[in-house]
Amino acid sequence: xxxxxxxxxxxxxxxxxxxxxxxxxxxxxxxxxxxxxxxxxxxxxxxxxxxxxxxxxxxxxxxxxxxxxxxxxxxxxxxxxxxxxxxxxxxxxxxxxxxxxxxxxxxxxxxxxxxxxxxxxxxxxxxxxxxxxxxxxxxxxxxxxxxxxxxxxxxxxxxxxxxxxxxxxxxxxxxxxxxxxxxxxxxxxxxxxxxxxxxxxxxxxxxxxxxxxxxxxxxxxxxxxxxxxxxxxxxxxxxxxxxxxxxxxxxxxxxxxxxxxxxxxxxxxxxxxxxxxxxxxxxxxxxxxxxxxxxxxxxxxxxxxxxxxxxxxxxxxxxxxxxxxxxxxxxxxxxxxxxxxxxxxxxxxxxxxxxxxxxxxxxxxxxxxxxxxxxxxxxxxxxxxxxxxxxxxxxxxxxxxxxxxxxxxxxxxxxxxxxxxxxxxxxxxxxxxxxxxxxxxxxxxxxxxxxxxxxxxxxxxxxxxxxxxxxxxxxxxxxxxxx
Amino acid sequence: xxxxxxxxxxxxxxxxxxxxxxxxxxxxxxxxxxxxxxxxxxxxxxxxxxxxxxxxxxxxxxxxxxxxxxxxxxxxxxxxxxxxxxxxxxxxxxxxxxxxxxxxxxxxxxxxxxxxxxxxxxxxxxxxxxxxxxxxxxxxxxxxxxxxxxxxxxxxxxxxxxxxxxxxxxxxxxxxxxxxxxxxxxxxxxxxxxxxxxxxxxxxxxxxxxxxxxxxxxxxxxxxxxxxxxxxxxxxxxxxxxxxxxxxxxxxxxxxxxxxxxxxxxxxxxxxxxxxxxxxxxxxxxxxxxxxxxxxxxxxxxxxxxxxxxxxxxxxxxxxxxxxxxxxxxxx
Numbered sequence: 001x002x003x004x005x006x007x008x009x010x011x012x013x014x015x016x017x018x019x020x021x022x023x024x025x026x027x028x029x030x031x032x033x034x035x036x037x038x039x040x041x042x043x044x045x046x047x048x049x050x051x052x053x054x055x056x057x058x059x060x061x062x063x064x065x066x067x068x069x070x071x072x073x074x075x076x077x078x079x080x081x082x083x084x085x086x087x088x089x090x091x092x093x094x095x096x097x098x099x100x101x102x103x104x105x106x107x108x109x110x111x112x113x114x115x116x117x118x119x120x121x122x123x124x125x126x127x128x129x130x131x132x133x134x135x136x137x138x139x140x141x142x143x144x145x146x147x148x149x150x151x152x153x154x155x156x157x158x159x160x161x162x163x164x165x166x167x168x169x170x171x172x173x174x175x176x177x178x179x180x181x182x183x184x185x186x187x188x189x190x191x192x193x194x195x196x197x198x199x200x201x202x203x204x205x206x207x208x209x210x211x212x213x214x215x216x217x218x219x220x221x222x223x224x225x226x227x228x229x230x231x232x233x234x235x236x237x238x239x240x241x242x243x244x245x246x247x248x249x250x251x252x253x254x255x256x257x258x259x260x261x262x263x264x265x266x267x268x269x270x271x272x273x274x275x276x277x278x279x280x281x282x283x284x285x286x287x288x289x290x291x292x293x294x295x296x297x298x299x300x301x302x303x304x305x306x307x308x309x310x311x312x313x314x315x316x317x318x319x320x321x322x323x324x325x326x327x328x329x330x331x332x333x334x335x336x337x338x339x340x341x342x343x344x345x346x347x348x349x350x351x352x353x354x355x356x357x358x359x360x361x362x363x364x365x366x367x368x369x370x371x372x373x374x375x376x377x378x379x380x381x382x383x384x385x386x387x388x389x390x391x392x393x394x395x396x397x398x399x400x401x402x403x404x405x406x407x408x409x410x411x412x413x414x415x416x417x418x419x420x421x422x423x424x425x426x427x428x429x430x431x432x433x434x435x436x437x438x439x440x441x442x443x444x445x446x447x448x449x450x451x452x453x454x455x456x457x458x459x460x461x462x463x464x465x466x467x468x469x470x471x472x473x474x475x476x477x478x479x480x481x482x483x
Numbered sequence: 484x485x486x487x488x489x490x491x492x493x494x495x496x497x498x499x500x501x502x503x504x505x506x507x508x509x510x511x512x513x514x515x516x517x518x519x520x521x522x523x524x525x526x527x528x529x530x531x532x533x534x535x536x537x538x539x540x541x542x543x544x545x546x547x548x549x550x551x552x553x554x555x556x557x558x559x560x561x562x563x564x565x566x567x568x569x570x571x572x573x574x575x576x577x578x579x580x581x582x583x584x585x586x587x588x589x590x591x592x593x594x595x596x597x598x599x600x601x602x603x604x605x606x607x608x609x610x611x612x613x614x615x616x617x618x619x620x621x622x623x624x625x626x627x628x629x630x631x632x633x634x635x636x637x638x639x640x641x642x643x644x645x646x647x648x649x650x651x652x653x654x655x656x657x658x659x660x661x662x663x664x665x666x667x668x669x670x671x672x673x674x675x676x677x678x679x680x681x682x683x684x685x686x687x688x689x690x691x692x693x694x695x696x697x698x699x700x701x702x703x704x705x706x707x708x709x710x711x712x713x714x715x716x717x718x719x720x721x722x723x724x725x726x727x728x729x730x731x732x733x734x735x736x737x738x739x740x741x742x743x744x745x746x747x748x749x750x751x752x753x754x755x756x757x758x759x760x761x762x763x764x765x766x767x768x769x770x771x772x773x774x775x776x777x778x779x780x781x782x783x784x785x786x787x788x789x790x791x792x793x794x795x796x797x798x799x800x801x802x803x804x805x806x807x808x809x810x811x812x813x814x815x
Contacts, residue, residue: 006640193491200495219644229697230690400697418645460498468505469648473640 001041002477003257004210011038016264024188028158035167046129049087054164056083057139061146061153073147080143088136091129096330131171133327137296139164142178144300151178159185168258172478174272174292189266201445202260204463210253211471213428217246219472220425225391228401236405243391244384245429248276251290254478256441275436282348282379297324318342328390333398337389344382513650514634518643521566521623524666526633530558530589531725534581535597536572538732539565541781543595544791545665551795555802557725558591563666565597569622572602573714576619581717583630585724592725593798596717597732598753600746603714605707612709670777671784684777691779692737699745706746718760728798729757729764733771733790735779763801765794
């Protein structure tokens, strides 16, 4: 079930209504049931995987808490890590790695898989469970935190299962920590109309970002990325810029709806984006983009690589970004994208002393607006160019796109795209960025709710007409559903 | 507390009703204007159909075909039920939709099946019949369950890929194309304030050939036995409802060369399918000079009309000859 589907319009009010009618002690069960139904509406059989992961980490967590011997505790930690990453590897990466090895072996004339061609390979039929990367990382963080004694494991199996499967953030995050979410499930939630209104307005803002902005931009992006050979120069350049905004609006829309939906039910989820395009450096960008994943990688990968394995920071950054790319998808395009992001980060850090020295010599302040703009533009264009790999189906496609993008002979031939829509997309991107310049996502509900009733109702009615009239009617998946 | 809760719920209800009402109102409004190229194909049943991909979508004018077959005993009218490439390759999904389009009482329909390698190919990423079926299920034809309603709000909900404000300000930017109620999309070389010159055509044709070549490298495809199997089933099913004709629509020689390169035995394969099932195969592969495309692959308006006329004449000749054979008694 998608947030932007008609089914969700019926599902969510029913869940909320029954949730508040039920006494506190039964609510976890209702939310767990709703969450499993939500997941099963997409892939019924793969719920077993989610349940298996839940049982494994619940058991390991309890054992790590009960045992005092560190060697035994470590064994349970490894059981959890191997179990979770094993499932993730098998369902997401196994085919990718075997097919890649087959391609290499075929080059040497060896039928490595021994099946007479990729099309006969039975594992190609493995389904990718929706949201597996998200819930695997969430449960892993629980196990590691319990092992580090940063979290006391949950005794109530149902509540723990709800922590893993809580439907607003199950399939695309934010990747919540147990220390934040589990205590909230223990506390009784009372009806608070102000809070519910806040959640609904937040959801409405998310729907606007998804249906009106992201999906509109996506029409153009799809058209140019489908066949980069048909275009040259400007249309491809616009396509790469648009994709950066599309993926931001799409993913932040999902998170905004998730945060709003959780708030209606009385729970707080973390913000996953903090106005990422208002960055001042590459590092700053990654502090603002997909915050829950970047924090996860920092806490559970980067820090141990430095502290435990004593790795050089540059190598650690490259490893982190390699896994950041691979986490997004089983394709070399994601690996290249991840590595390029890592390289950008290293270049920034590595050239900092030299850049500062040059600027000092030239007498240019770091606060100089022209310098800041040039820095911003350089980083922005670098990021949008790396994202071409993220969006392309394979490396050749991405390289062709980039090659044609830098062609000086711009042509709009074969872009069957309505010019009004193109302008509307640009206006909407600008509008949201202007709003974000003044207000973060968290402040949007206050912007509406603190007005006089006439203005508030004016906003509600305007919102309804905007959503109905300007939504792009495509029922598109959220981009991050595939991860 | 209770009172404020009820007021709050009432407000939510009012807004929900308003949302649904506004949506339904504008969805109906858009069906009164221009919905999309394909909306007319989902509004009514017809006993005779044109099937295939975008080439058939542009090349076959049901009105011209119907006019040429006026004196033939068949059940009309015709409707062009061919779609852009990814929407209607032959398969189970397309056949299900086609059968929905034909009224139950149809026994003397005429079904013109456009054929080209594209109708039988599938991306290399689609490895099994299940993969192809799943892919087809996500196309416009696959998503729809209601094929014959006007206003067709299911079409607006599932297939109208734009925004409903287009119903309030109906304006289509593509002045060179005209959409007909019978499903034909006409590409005009002349429109008010707009003329497509021969050099435009030459340029587009070159671009198309170049584009197809690169696309084949980037998104490789294979000939699908699944599609061939369901093509056979499509012919079998339609033969129970009337006469079936296979047509290969003319194209630019550059595109033809690409298709010949990708599937050299295509015409032989079509011939054998046609013989096996006793259906005529009208192969226009060598008629590039007679019927011109505007972009290498799709016939423009004038060519489409004369092509439709030519096909209809062949169909008429076939039906007349068939009748003569049926009534010919060697004893006389």
